[in-house]
Amino acid sequence: MYGLKLKYAKSSLLIVASLIAIILAFSYLPHALLAIIGGLAFILGISYAVGRNTWKQTRDIGSRPSRAAGAKPAGARPQRDERKSGGRKSRAEARASRRAEILHPEETVTLSEEREAAGIEDVFTSLDNQLVGLVPVKKKVEEIASLLLVDRVRHRFGLGAPRPNLHMCFTGDPGTGKTTVALQMADLLFRLGYLEKGHRVHAMRDDLVGEFIGHTAPKTKRTLERAMGGVLFIDEAYYLYRAGDSKDYGQECIDILLQVMENDRDKLVVILAGYKDRMDVFFESNPGMSSRIAHHLDFAPYKLDELVAIGRAMLDRSAYYLSADAEMAFREYLTLRMGQPRFANARSVRNELERTRLRHAFRLAAEPEVSRSKDDLMRLEAADILASPLFALAEPLSAIEEPARRLSR
Numbered sequence: 001m002y003g004l005k006l007k008y009a010k011s012s013l014l015i016v017a018s019l020i021a022i023i024l025a026f027s028y029l030p031h032a033l034l035a036i037i038g039g040l041a042f043i044l045g046i047s048y049a050v051g052r053n054t055w056k057q058t059r060d061i062g063s064r065p066s067r068a069a070g071a072k073p074a075g076a077r078p079q080r081d082e083r084k085s086g087g088r089k090s091r092a093e094a095r096a097s098r099r100a101e102i103l104h105p106e107e108t109v110t111l112s113e114e115r116e117a118a119g120i121e122d123v124f125t126s127l128d129n130q131l132v133g134l135v136p137v138k139k140k141v142e143e144i145a146s147l148l149l150v151d152r153v154r155h156r157f158g159l160g161a162p163r164p165n166l167h168m169c170f171t172g173d174p175g176t177g178k179t180t181v182a183l184q185m186a187d188l189l190f191r192l193g194y195l196e197k198g199h200r201v202h203a204m205r206d207d208l209v210g211e212f213i214g215h216t217a218p219k220t221k222r223t224l225e226r227a228m229g230g231v232l233f234i235d236e237a238y239y240l241y242r243a244g245d246s247k248d249y250g251q252e253c254i255d256i257l258l259q260v261m262e263n264d265r266d267k268l269v270v271i272l273a274g275y276k277d278r279m280d281v282f283f284e285s286n287p288g289m290s291s292r293i294a295h296h297l298d299f300a301p302y303k304l305d306e307l308v309a310i311g312r313a314m315l316d317r318s319a320y321y322l323s324a325d326a327e328m329a330f331r332e333y334l335t336l337r338m339g340q341p342r343f344a345n346a347r348s349v350r351n352e353l354e355r356t357r358l359r360h361a362f363r364l365a366a367e368p369e370v371s372r373s374k375d376d377l378m379r380l381e382a383a384d385i386l387a388s389p390l391f392a393l394a395e396p397l398s399a400i401e402e403p404a405r406r407l408s409r
C-alpha cells in the first residue's frame with residue numbers, strides 16, 4: 001500500500017522535474033543543441049527498453065525447465081496443498097530412501113522394528129479403539145499387514161517378488177463396520193508402502209455407470225482416476241450388474257474395472273462391499289471379478305452383548321454412561337430392535353444413543369431450577385431409554401403374540 005504511494009510520488013516528481021528542465025532548456029539553450037540532446041535521450045531510452053526486455057526473456061527461459069520439473073525458484077513459498085501434504089510426503093520419501101538401501105546378507109532385522117518404522121501400530125491401536133469385537137476381521141487385517149511387512153523386509157535385502165494382489169471383498173449386514181475398516185485398510189496399505197497416497201474413494205453404481213450410450217466409460221474412468229494411489233471402495237457392488245437387462249451399461253463398467261484391477265494393481269486397491277448372499281450371486285455371474293479378489297472379509301452381525309459393548313464404548317468416547325437400570329433397558333431395547341426391519345447393527349446403536357442423549361437433555365431441561373452435578377450430565381437413566389416409541393409399539397405386538405402362542409400350545 002505504502003510502496004504503491006511512494007512509487008507514484010517518485011514518478012510524479014520525475015515528470016515535474018523533467019517538464020521544468022525542458023521549459024528552462026527551451027528558454028535558455030540554442031534550439032540546435034536542444035535537438036541534439038533530445039535525440040540522444042531518445043536513443044538512450046530505446047536502447048534501455050530493448051536491453052531490459054531481452055534480459056527478462058533470457059531469465060524466464062532459463063528458469064522454465066526447472067519449474068516444469070517441479071522445482072521452485074529460490075525463496076518461493078510452498079503452495080497451501082503442498083504445505084499440508086508436506087509431512088506425509090517427506091515421511092513417504094524417507095521410507096522410500098530407507099527401502100532403497102540394500103542390506104548386507106549378514107545383517108539382521110526384527111519385524112517389530114520394521115513395524116515401528118512403518119508406523120502401523122497406530123492403525124492397529126485405532127482399529128482396536130474404534131471397533132469392538134470383529135476378531136476375525138482384525139485377524140485378517142493382521143495377516144495382510146504381516147504379508148506386506150515381510151515383503152518390505154525382503155525388499156530391503158534385495159529379494160524381489162511380485163507385488164501381492166490385494167483387491168478385497170467385504171461382506172456383511174449394514175452397520176457391521178465395513179466402511180470403517182476400509183478407511184483403516186487404506187491407511188495401513190499406505191504406511192506399508194503398498195499405496196502411494198492411501199486415500200479412500202467411496203463409490204456406488206451411480207458414480208460408475210452412465211444412463212446413456214458413451215456415458216459409462218468416462219464416468220468409470222473419472223472415478224478410477226480419483227482413486228488412483230488409494231482404495232476404491234465400491235459399496236453394494238452387485239448393483240453394477242443387472243442380470244437379464246441387455247440394455248444395462250453395468251457390464252461396460254465391470255469390463256473397465258477388470259482391466260484396471262489387473263493392469264494397475266500396483267496403483268489401486270479395489271474393495272467391493274455388500275450383503276454376502278447378493279455378492280455371491282454377483283461373483284457367480286462375473287467369474288472374472290471373483291478371480292481378481294484375493295481377500296474375502298466377512299463381517300458377522302453383532303450379538304446382543306457385542307452391541308451393548310459397542311454402545312458403552314460409543315458413550316465412553318463422548319463422556320456419557322448408562323446407569324445399571326439404563327443398561328438393562330438398553331438391552332431390552334436392542335433385543336426388540338434386532339428383530340425389526342432395517343436393523344443396522346452398530347449404526348442402530350449409535351442412532352438410538354443419540355436419541356437417548358436428546359431425551360436426557362430434555363429431561364434435565366424440563367427442571368431448569370434443579371442443581372445438576374457433573375455426574376448428572378454424564379449419566380443416562382432407564383427413563384431416557386424406555387421413552388423410545390419402540391417399547392410402545394412392541395406392547396400391542398406382544399399382546400397379540402402371547403395369546404396366539406398360548407393357543408398354539
Ligand SMILES: Nc1ncnc2c1ncn2[C@@H]1O[C@H](COP(=O)(O)OP(=O)(O)OP(=O)(O)O)[C@@H](O)[C@H]1O
Binds near residue numbers: 179347
Ligand atoms: N465393532 C464396532 N465397534 C464400534 N463401532 C462400530 C463397530 N462397527 C461399526 N461401528 C460403527 O457403526 C457405524 C457404522 O459402521 P460402518 O459405516 O463402518 O458400517 P458398514 O458395514 O459400512 O454399513 P453399511 O453396509 O450400511 O454401509 C460407524 O459409526 C462405526 O464406527
Ligand SMILES: [Mg+2]
Binds near residue numbers: 178179180
Ligand atoms: Mg458402509
